[in-house]
Amino acid sequence: MHIDLRQLRHLLALAEHRSFVAAAGSVRLSQSAFSRSIQALEHSVGCQLVDRASKDLTPTRQGLVVLEHARRLVSGAHQLSNEIRQFNDLETGELRFGHAPASGLVTRAVAGFVGRYPKARVCVQTAELGKHLLADKLEFFVADSRGFDGDSAFQVLRLKPRAWQFFVRHGHPLAEQARITQEDLKAWPLAISAGEPSLVELGATIECAEGLQALVAGSDAIGVSHDGGGLVRLQVSGVEVPEARYAIVSRARQRLSPLAEAMVGEILLVDQAEDGASLERMAV
DNA sequence: CTGGTTAATCTGTTCAAACT
DNA sequence: AGTTTGAACAGATTAACCAG
Numbered sequence: 001m002h003i004d005l006r007q008l009r010h011l012l013a014l015a016e017h018r019s020f021v022a023a024a025g026s027v028r029l030s031q032s033a034f035s036r037s038i039q040a041l042e043h044s045v046g047c048q049l050v051d052r053a054s055k056d057l058t059p060t061r062q063g064l065v066v067l068e069h070a071r072r073l074v075s076g077a078h079q080l081s082n083e084i085r086q087f088n089d090l091e092t093g094e095l096r097f098g099h100a101p102a103s104g105l106v107t108r109a110v111a112g113f114v115g116r117y118p119k120a121r122v123c124v125q126t127a128e129l130g131k132h133l134l135a136d137k138l139e140f141f142v143a144d145s146r147g148f149d150g151d152s153a154f155q156v157l158r159l160k161p162r163a164w165q166f167f168v169r170h171g172h173p174l175a176e177q178a179r180i181t182q183e184d185l186k187a188w189p190l191a192i193s194a195g196e197p198s199l200v201e202l203g204a205t206i207e208c209a210e211g212l213q214a215l216v217a218g219s220d221a222i223g224v225s226h227d228g229g230g231l232v233r234l235q236v237s238g239v240e241v242p243e244a245r246y247a248i249v250s251r252a253r254q255r256l257s258p259l260a261e262a263m264v265g266e267i268l269l270v271d272q273a274e275d276g277a278s279l280e281r282m283a284v
Numbered sequence: 285c286t287g288g289t290t291a292a293t294c295t296g297t298t299c300a301a302a303c304t
Numbered sequence: 305a306g307t308t309t310g311a312a313c314a315g316a317t318t319a320a321c322c323a324g
Contacts, residue, residue, distance in 0.1 A: 006295095020308065033296050035308065040295095052308075 005077055007041040008070035010034060014050060015067050018057045041066075075136045083257045095259040098125035098132060098141035100246075101193045101210050104227045105159070105274060106142050109266040116266075120259055126210065127195075130154075133251060139260040142267060145247035146197045157248040157264075159271045164199065164244065166236050167228035169217050175232040182239050189221040198242040199224055 013023040014034075024034030042049050049063035059067055085093050099106040110122065125132055129141040134153065148154045166185070168174050174184060191206035192199040202224065208215055216223035216231055223231065226244070248264055250256060256264065 019306095021306080029295095030297060031307080032298080032309080036295085036310095039309090 003041065003044050005074060007037050007044070008066075008074055010037045011041060011049060011063075011067060012070050012074060014038060014057065015059055015063075020057075072136070079136070079257070092119050092121075093257065093259045094121040094123065095257070095263055096123045096125070096138050097260065097263060098129040098138045098143075100129070100141075100143040100195055101126050101208070101212070104225075105162075105246075105270045106267060108274075109263065109270045112266045112270070113263050117259065117262065122263075129249070133249065139256055140248055140250035140264065142246055142248055143195075144197050145245050145249065148247070148249050153252055155250045155252045155254075157250075159246040159248065159267075160274075161243040161245055162226050164224050164226065164241055165228065166234040167213075167216055167223045167225055167231035168221075168234060169219070170230075170232055172220060172232065174222070174234060178235065180234045180236045185222060185236065185239065189219070190224065191215055191219075191221040192224045196244065198244050201242065 010023070010027055010029075013026050014020065017023040017026060020035055020038075021031050024031040027034065029037070038050065045062065045066060047062045048060055049066055051058050051060055051063075082094050106124075110124070114120070114122065125138055125141070129138065129143055130148065132138045133141060142159070145156050145158060148156050166180070168188075174180055174188070177184070189206055190202060190204040191208060191212055192202065192204040193212050194207040194209045204224070206215070206221055212223050212225060213229045213231065215221060222234070248267060250260075
């Protein structure tokens with residue numbers, strides 16, 4: 001049985017486009033050559049992979065199996081070539097990783113990373129991190145480790161716990177108040193970053209996928225963040241302020257590429273540098 | 285061992301016919 | 305009408321062979 005990656009890419013294109021013509025176009029082949037490539041693959045595996053009688057060219061049961069392997073092999077080949085390119089020239093590879101929107105330390109780490117590798121291509125994801133990691137679309141992500149701790153599919157490298165703080169815009173009625181109570185907090189809309197498990201109990205009325213600081217700066221909402229930027233930090237008393245337990249999460253038993261290792265190094269560096277006191281200074 | 289020649293194979297194209 | 309398949313052909317690559 002001889003199977004080559006080119007044929008597997010063609011099968012993936014066919015599964016995606018559900019048309020020989022469209023799939024052939026997507027891989028820049030004539031439809032005839034594309035059809036023969038699929039035939040050659042079917043001949044190699046000794047069975048039909050696509051049900052041509054069905055209008056939408058559904059994969060056969062064997063086709064589904066081949067597609068599953070094809071995705072892994074094609075993705076693995078892409079990773080291999082990317083990794084080798086990174087070894088040969090660390091500056092021109094591609095890095096795909098993710099982070100929770102509120103994990104501000106990643107933004108600072110990326111700033112350091114792009115200074116060191118200005119030609120590296122960096123793709124950052126902020127949603128459905130676990131799913132994308134397991135689908136090989138990310139090398140790692142930074143997020144609250146709850147939900148990943150103890151799961152054998154993931155490798156979790158803990159970062160320092162990070163305290164959440166409350167912020168409002170300048171000129172907000174609470175901005176001049178010396179002490180804020182739980183009752184004060186309840187009187188205003190509360191905005192948090194989406195997907196932060198440590199903030200669920202606060203009962204926020206607004207969840208932002210991104211742009212939390214801009215929202216707080218332009219409204220009367222109270223924002224919960226690690227870093228208020230130019231906002232006014234509230235001195236809250238009598239309220240249990242939760243902590244985020246961020247971690248670097250990667251696939252178990254899988255080595256990171258050199259660029260991913262470099263980025264993890266930057267993140268750890270920022271994490272080490274930002275102790276509680278410095279966070280305090282940044283927030284005020 | 286190296287370089288040139290030749291045949292076989294692979295992968296692509298266009299075109300036409302058949303199928304739904 | 306749109307799509308699939310097969311035939312004929314072209315160009316590139318590979319393998320085998322041979323001479324120097």
